[in-house]
Amino acid sequence: MLFTSFSFLFFLALLLLAYYGLGGGRQWRILLAGSLIFYAFSGWRNLLYIGATIVSSFIATTRMANLLERQETYLAEHRLSAAESKSYRRRVKRQRLRWLIASLAVNLGILAVVKYTGFAADNLARLLQPPGVVWETGGLHFLLPMGLSFYTFQVVGYTIDMYRSKTPETTERSVFRLALFVSFFPQIIQGPISRWADLKQTLFTPRRFCADDFSAGLLRALFGLGKKLLVADRLLAAVRTLTAEPEEFYGVYVLVAVFLYAVTLYADFTGGIDMTIGIARMFGVRVTENFRRPFYSASIAEYWRRWHITMGTWFRDYLFYPLSLSRPLTRLGESGVKLLGKYWGRRLPVWGATMVTWLATGVWHGASWNFVVWGGLNGVVILISQELIPLYKSFHARWAFSNTRFYHAFQVLRTFWLMCFIRSFDIYAGVGLTCRMLLSVAARFDGGRFAAAGLSPLGLTAADYVIALLAVGGMILAGRVGAAGAESRPAALPARLALCGALAVMTLVFGAYGPGYDARQFIYNRF
Amino acid sequence: MGKSRIWRRALVIMIFYGALIAALQQLLTPKYMEEIFEGALIAEYYAAEKDHDVLFIGDCEVYENFSPITLFEEFGLTSYIRGGPQQLIWQSYYLLEDTLRYEKPDIVVFNVLAMQYGEPQSEAYNRLNLDGMALSPAKVKAVLASMLPEESFWSYFLPLLRYHDRWRELAPEDFAFFFQRAAASHNGFMMRSDVKPVGRIPAGAMLEDYALAPVCFDYLDRMRELCGASGMELVLIKAPTIWPHWYPEWDRQIRDYAERYGLLYINFLDNMENIGLDLAVDTYDAGLHLNLAGAEKLTRYFGAALRARGDWPDRRADPALRAVWAEKARRYEEHRAAQLREIEEYGQVRSFRVP
Structure with missing residues (x-):
C-alpha cells in the first residue's frame, strides 16, 4: 500500500x-x-x-x-x-x-x-x-x-x-x-x-x-506528499531517461543527471519522512527528525550529520564507537604507534573504524558493488577532510576571504557537487559504467549538444520544469521557515488549515501521478 | 480568538477548498463537446425525462443505429439508448440496474456484439462508459467489474484524480461548457447524416476458439433474470453492421440461448434486404455504423417487429407526451437539416452536437 x-x-x-x-x-x-x-x-x-x-x-x-x-x-x-x-x-x-x-x-x-x-x-x-x-x-x-x-x-x-x-x-x-x-x-x-x-x-x-497536533501533522504530511508528487516523481522520469541510455546521455548530461537525481532523492526521501512525521503526529506520536537542510552543508562530514540523521547516529553509536574501542583496532593503534610514530599510529584505529563504518553504510544501502564503492568514497573523502583540518585552519587564519559568506557559499556548492558525484554510483548500473560516465564529463563534455537540445530530450515539458522549479522554491522557503523556528511558534488553526488546503489542491492538480506516471514507492524503501 | 470563532473560520476554509476542488474537477474533466462526443452520452440520460417503453443498451451498434424519434413518431414507443463505445456486457448490465433506479421500461434491447469480450479492454472505453454514470451502487459494481489492473478505483468517483493533468490541454470548450453541457444525442442516438459507402467487406479472421466467454453468459443470465423479476421483456439483437465480424458460431450460441429462454433474438444481418438497407448509402463509415438514413430504416423494421411481438400501448395518444416528443422531433429535424447543409457546403458533417 x-x-x-x-x-x-x-x-x-x-x-x-x-x-x-x-x-x-x-x-x-x-x-x-x-x-x-x-x-x-x-x-x-x-x-x-x-x-x-x-x-x-x-x-x-x-x-x-x-x-x-x-x-x-x-x-x-x-x-x-x-x-x-x-x-x-x-x-x-x-x-x-x-x-x-x-x-x-x-x-x-x-x-x-x-x-x-x-x-x-x-x-x-x-x-x-x-x-x-x-x-x-x-x-x-x-x-x-x-x-x-x-x-x-x-x-x-x-x-x-x-x-x-x-x-x-x-x-x-x-x-x-x-x-x-x-x-x-x-x-x-x-x-x-x-x-x-x-x-x-x-x-x-x-x-x-487535539486539533492543533492533528492539523500540524496533516500539514507536514501534505508537505511531504507535495515534495514527492510535485518534484520527486516528476523529475525521476527525466533521471530514468538519462540513466537508461548512457550512450546517448554522456558528458554534460551526466552533470544534469546527478543534479536532477540529487533534487529528486532529496524531495523523495525528505518528502517520505515528512509524511512519516506528519502521519505519526496526526496520531499524537512524535517521531525523530531525520534531516536538517543537508544541502547547506559545508563539508561531507557535516552533510552526513544533516542527512538521514538517524542512520548516521545509528552507525556511530552501534558500529563506529564500539569498533573504535574494540580490541583488534586498539591493537592496530598500538602497533601503528610503534611503526609509524605517535600521531599516525593513533590515527590508524580511526581510519579503520571509519572505513568499516562507511563500507557497512554502503552495503546497508544495497547489495551491489556500486554501494560498496559509494560507501568507500564517502569514507575516504571524510578521512581526507579530517586529516586536512589543520591545513584548513591555517588557510582560514591566513586568508580573510575564506571566512566570508561568499566562501561559505562556495563550500556549500563544492559539497553539493561532491556528493552528486559520489551519488552517481547510486544511479548508473555498475561501477564500470559509473566510472565511464563520470570520465565522459571530462573527456566528452559536449556542451554544444546541451546548448542545442537542452532538457527537451528528457521526456518532460517546459511546464514540468516550471512546476518542479516552483515546488523546489517552496521547499527552500519552507526549509528556511522551519530553520527559523516556525515549529515552536505554530500558526493558528485556520491559517494551518488554509495552508493544508492550498498544498492539497496544488498537489492534486499539479502532482505527477495517474496515467503516464508510475505509481512509485519511495526510493529509500529499496535500501 | 475564541474557540468557536476558530472553528467557524476553519469550517469556512474547508468549504472554500471543497468548492475549489469541485470547480477544478468540473473544469478539468473532459466535456466531449468538440470531439469524442460518445463520451457525453451516458451522462445525458439523467437530464432526460424518465418515461420510456424501450431501453437500448450496448455498444456503438445501438447508439448509432436506432432512432428513438422514428420509433415514437411511427410506432408510438418512447425509448432511450444508454449505449456507449465498446460497452462491455457488465457495463450494459449495470447501466440497466442504474436505469431501474429511475424508471422501469417494458422492453430492454441488448445488442449482443459485446458478447465477444470476456475481459475489460481499455481504460479509454471504460471511461467513456462509466465516467458519466451517476454515483450509485451500480456504478461501484460496474467500475469494479471493468477496471484494468493499472486503473485507480477512486478516480472514477473523484475524476480530478484521473484528469488533473489536463491543465496542459485545456481548450475553450472546457470553459464554454463549464456550467452546462450541450446535448450530443437525441435520446441517446448520435446522428450522422453523411455517407461513406462500403467498399470492401473484410472477411473475419479465423479464431482459435469461437466459444463466447462464460462471464458474458453469466451477465446475460443476470440481465435476463433482472428483466424477468421486473416484468420487462429482454430482446437480443445483432445490429446490421458488417464490421466487426459477427461469426456464425457466435450467432448459434446466442440463438441457442434465446431459444432456451424464449427470448426474441433478431440478427439484422440476416434481414438486410427486408430492412431495405443499402450499404452504398446507409452507412457513414464504410459499414461500421449506419448513418441517419440507415438508422431510420432499421428503426422502422425493428419497431414493426416489436409491434408484432406485443401489445404495448401507442403513446402518441398522450397529448402531453406528444408535445414533449414533438419538441424532440423539431430539434432532430433541425439537426438533420444542419448536417445536410454542411455536407452540401463543406462536404462533411460539422454539427455533431444537437444545435
Whole structure:
C-alpha cells in the first residue's frame, strides 16, 4: 500500500477514526493492529520475517533483563567481596552477551540472507564458474520484505541498548508493545530509525484528539506528499531517461543527471519522512527528525550529520564507537604507534573504524558493488577532510576571504557537487559504467549538444520544469521557515488549515501521478 | 480568538477548498463537446425525462443505429439508448440496474456484439462508459467489474484524480461548457447524416476458439433474470453492421440461448434486404455504423417487429407526451437539416452536437 495511494488514505482515515473514537488504553493496540494490517498489505508472508524479528528480540531482551534482575537480587541478598561481586557481574554479563549475540545473529542473519545472498552468490559464481559457463543464481535472489533494513536496525539498536542498560526496568515486557515499536506503520517504509527511549515516550500514551497536533501533522504530511508528487516523481522520469541510455546521455548530461537525481532523492526521501512525521503526529506520536537542510552543508562530514540523521547516529553509536574501542583496532593503534610514530599510529584505529563504518553504510544501502564503492568514497573523502583540518585552519587564519559568506557559499556548492558525484554510483548500473560516465564529463563534455537540445530530450515539458522549479522554491522557503523556528511558534488553526488546503489542491492538480506516471514507492524503501 | 470563532473560520476554509476542488474537477474533466462526443452520452440520460417503453443498451451498434424519434413518431414507443463505445456486457448490465433506479421500461434491447469480450479492454472505453454514470451502487459494481489492473478505483468517483493533468490541454470548450453541457444525442442516438459507402467487406479472421466467454453468459443470465423479476421483456439483437465480424458460431450460441429462454433474438444481418438497407448509402463509415438514413430504416423494421411481438400501448395518444416528443422531433429535424447543409457546403458533417 503506497503512502501516495488512495487505498492508504482510506486506511488512514479508518485507523484515525478507530484511534480517536475508541480512545484510552486501547489506542496503542489499535495502532499495532493497523501497523500489522498495513504491513500485511506488502505480502502476508512478510509478517513471518518481522514476526521472527519481534519474537527473537523480545526473548533476548527479556532474558537479558531477567538476568540483570536476578543479579540485583542476588547481590542484595548476598554480601560478596568486591572481587566476588565483580566476578559474579562478569559472569552475568557474559550470559547477557550470549543472548545479545543470539538475537543479533537471528536479526542480522535474516537481513544478510534475504538481502545479500543473491549478491554473494553472483560474485561467487563469477569467481568460480568455468569459462564459457554461466551459473544461474536467480533463485538465490529473495524478495525483500518491506522496510527490512529499517526495522532490523531499529530492533538491533533496541537490543544493544537493553544489553548496555544497567536497569532491567527499561526493557519492554510486553511483546505486543515491542511489536508496535518495531512495526509502527508510518516509519516502517523508510525510517527514521527510531530509538526506543525516544519513541516509547509518545507511542503508548493515551490521548484525546487535539486539533492543533492533528492539523500540524496533516500539514507536514501534505508537505511531504507535495515534495514527492510535485518534484520527486516528476523529475525521476527525466533521471530514468538519462540513466537508461548512457550512450546517448554522456558528458554534460551526466552533470544534469546527478543534479536532477540529487533534487529528486532529496524531495523523495525528505518528502517520505515528512509524511512519516506528519502521519505519526496526526496520531499524537512524535517521531525523530531525520534531516536538517543537508544541502547547506559545508563539508561531507557535516552533510552526513544533516542527512538521514538517524542512520548516521545509528552507525556511530552501534558500529563506529564500539569498533573504535574494540580490541583488534586498539591493537592496530598500538602497533601503528610503534611503526609509524605517535600521531599516525593513533590515527590508524580511526581510519579503520571509519572505513568499516562507511563500507557497512554502503552495503546497508544495497547489495551491489556500486554501494560498496559509494560507501568507500564517502569514507575516504571524510578521512581526507579530517586529516586536512589543520591545513584548513591555517588557510582560514591566513586568508580573510575564506571566512566570508561568499566562501561559505562556495563550500556549500563544492559539497553539493561532491556528493552528486559520489551519488552517481547510486544511479548508473555498475561501477564500470559509473566510472565511464563520470570520465565522459571530462573527456566528452559536449556542451554544444546541451546548448542545442537542452532538457527537451528528457521526456518532460517546459511546464514540468516550471512546476518542479516552483515546488523546489517552496521547499527552500519552507526549509528556511522551519530553520527559523516556525515549529515552536505554530500558526493558528485556520491559517494551518488554509495552508493544508492550498498544498492539497496544488498537489492534486499539479502532482505527477495517474496515467503516464508510475505509481512509485519511495526510493529509500529499496535500501 | 475564541474557540468557536476558530472553528467557524476553519469550517469556512474547508468549504472554500471543497468548492475549489469541485470547480477544478468540473473544469478539468473532459466535456466531449468538440470531439469524442460518445463520451457525453451516458451522462445525458439523467437530464432526460424518465418515461420510456424501450431501453437500448450496448455498444456503438445501438447508439448509432436506432432512432428513438422514428420509433415514437411511427410506432408510438418512447425509448432511450444508454449505449456507449465498446460497452462491455457488465457495463450494459449495470447501466440497466442504474436505469431501474429511475424508471422501469417494458422492453430492454441488448445488442449482443459485446458478447465477444470476456475481459475489460481499455481504460479509454471504460471511461467513456462509466465516467458519466451517476454515483450509485451500480456504478461501484460496474467500475469494479471493468477496471484494468493499472486503473485507480477512486478516480472514477473523484475524476480530478484521473484528469488533473489536463491543465496542459485545456481548450475553450472546457470553459464554454463549464456550467452546462450541450446535448450530443437525441435520446441517446448520435446522428450522422453523411455517407461513406462500403467498399470492401473484410472477411473475419479465423479464431482459435469461437466459444463466447462464460462471464458474458453469466451477465446475460443476470440481465435476463433482472428483466424477468421486473416484468420487462429482454430482446437480443445483432445490429446490421458488417464490421466487426459477427461469426456464425457466435450467432448459434446466442440463438441457442434465446431459444432456451424464449427470448426474441433478431440478427439484422440476416434481414438486410427486408430492412431495405443499402450499404452504398446507409452507412457513414464504410459499414461500421449506419448513418441517419440507415438508422431510420432499421428503426422502422425493428419497431414493426416489436409491434408484432406485443401489445404495448401507442403513446402518441398522450397529448402531453406528444408535445414533449414533438419538441424532440423539431430539434432532430433541425439537426438533420444542419448536417445536410454542411455536407452540401463543406462536404462533411460539422454539427455533431444537437444545435
